[in-house]
Amino acid sequence: MTMVEERVPAAAAPNVASTLNAREVSAWFGSHKVLDRVSLLMRPNEVTALIGPSGCGKSTFLRALNRMHELVPGASLAGTISLDEVDIYRDAVSVTEIRRRIGMVFQKPNPFPAMTVSENVIAGLKLCGLKIDRSTKDDLVAQCLRRAGLWNEVKNRLNDNGGALSGGQQQRLCIARSLAVRPDVLLMDEPCSALDPTSTRRIEETIAELREEITIVIVTHNMQQAQRVSQRCAFFLAGENAPGHIVETGPTEAMFTNPQDQRTLDYVRGRFG
Amino acid sequence: MQYIHVASVPFLDVVESSEQPIAFRTTRGRGDRVYRGFGYGAGWLTLAIMGLIGGFLFYQSLDAFRYEGFTFFTETRWITSVSGGRFGIAAVLLGTVVIAVVALVLAVPTAIGTALFITEYAPKRIRAILTSLVDLLAAVPSLIYGIWGAAVLEGQVVYVSRFLADHFGWFPPFHTTSLAGSKVPTTLTDFTASAFLAGIVVALMILPICTAVMREVFAQAPPGEKEGALALGGTRWGVIRDVVLPFGKGGIIGGAMLGLGRALGETVAVALIISRTTDVHNLLQILKTGGNSIAALIARSWTESQGIASSALMAAGLVLFTVTLIVNAGASFVVSRSRSGAATEI
């Protein structure tokens, strides 16, 4: 009886996916403006890919979406970003709550090396101050590792150190770790750029499955990957001395076959960047 | 059908014969050789000096060891004369350790807190000021600490000591009996010149070195892991608990042990503060008047000692030298084995 009750929260389906809306977002590092009035609607049940040459502000934009941008000393921001109807910068929601709801996976896998695989998965709960009992914990660990496509590889190594896994496994461990705090949105900044093709494929499969429940925004330099995983694309570009902006947004299909802007076509065909 | 005779393919021949591992040889440039020479030279010189000091101490203490025998390590009294006496290291060493432990218990948490505040919380401008303020503590001469401890701090600390003895007397180290006899209630004078007071002063003296080591290590906590923790919704404290402290564990232990090494050897300040006793029960009552320390013992009695008395002090010095050496070696071992320590020197 009680056992069933305890299991419910861990096994329950996550909430319906959220919408993330950026309007007229500009960003600076000190006096250096790197983003100029970027507007982008990131829809539920869609993977939005951010593409564009290096240094055009994709990472900066992504980090603005979960309030990581402000961690850089001297950084500033203008515009509005809302998660469903919550203005993440102006409404009375704590920054830690925002970051919990909008998770992030980094380019370089960053598991906590002093923790075991399962401790890594639930690290976020501890960090958010959420309590969890034992039976729920094991279920949650298994569930998150399954959703991240890592369960079969680590189910017998749950007590190994997180740092002992391969790079691709570490990255999926980081995805599992993000999932454990039940985010509405998952931001991924070139999550596969340090990984081998097999690990990359596993992560792409994971992304496809997660799309059902979580809104995903991914930065990628790999055009095939953008085509494989995303439904919508935003092409970022920065001028010689001008801040980055969005040249064009649209369904991935259209962006790759029939873009409105010549520069987009040149970029997706690999002619520059 | 034509077969190629394997042996006739030169490439394969090479593979076969190169089963022997190649001995990697590097020809070093002149600058490199000179530098290495200096490095090795300095290393060996340090070892040689340590060896000479140890050997000298051992040689000088032979008379005392011959006179007192193995009881030197168990005897608590320290009564010496030119020709003999009854002396042993037990009580003096115990007193030394008690003061060092008090100092560590006070200094290590303070150092961790200070180092964390400097690296994780303080704004950039304040960071530099705080760092140099803490370092400034190390610039105050030991003698000044001693005078200040005995003349100023003692008058304040006795109240703290009495409070601790009255309310936390059930905690064994705080249990205090009156100097006038165990039935008589304690008075403020029972708390003067105590190991507790000496420990506080020594804590202040080792705080800079402990803080410096920990600050250095905490500052190296990997930014990627810190961002990972923040991106999960972690607070600053969460980041410290899950990233900075686990990473800095080696630095904390190393900094503490380095501080311990200094605390054990602290001389002038302790000599000025404590009133020496070899009564073991008294030594274990840290709040009560009376303590002991090898360094203070030597400093106070060296000039008027001759013969066996002088040799006995050398023996005490040898014990201090050995203990400090072990503590320091332990510190570097712990630090070099830890994740953060691989990149840190102490």
Ligand SMILES: Nc1ncnc2c1ncn2[C@@H]1O[C@H](COP(=O)(O)OP(=O)(O)O)[C@@H](O)[C@H]1O
């Ligand atoms: N921490 C920082 N401090 C100062 N400038 C930065 C920082 N991070 C990025 N930038 C600058 O901001 C611009 C955009 O960088 P970024 O968002 O990382 O681009 P992308 O991810 O598209 O390659 C670049 O010109 C870069 O030099």
Ligand SMILES: [Mg+2]
């Ligand atoms: Mg980037």
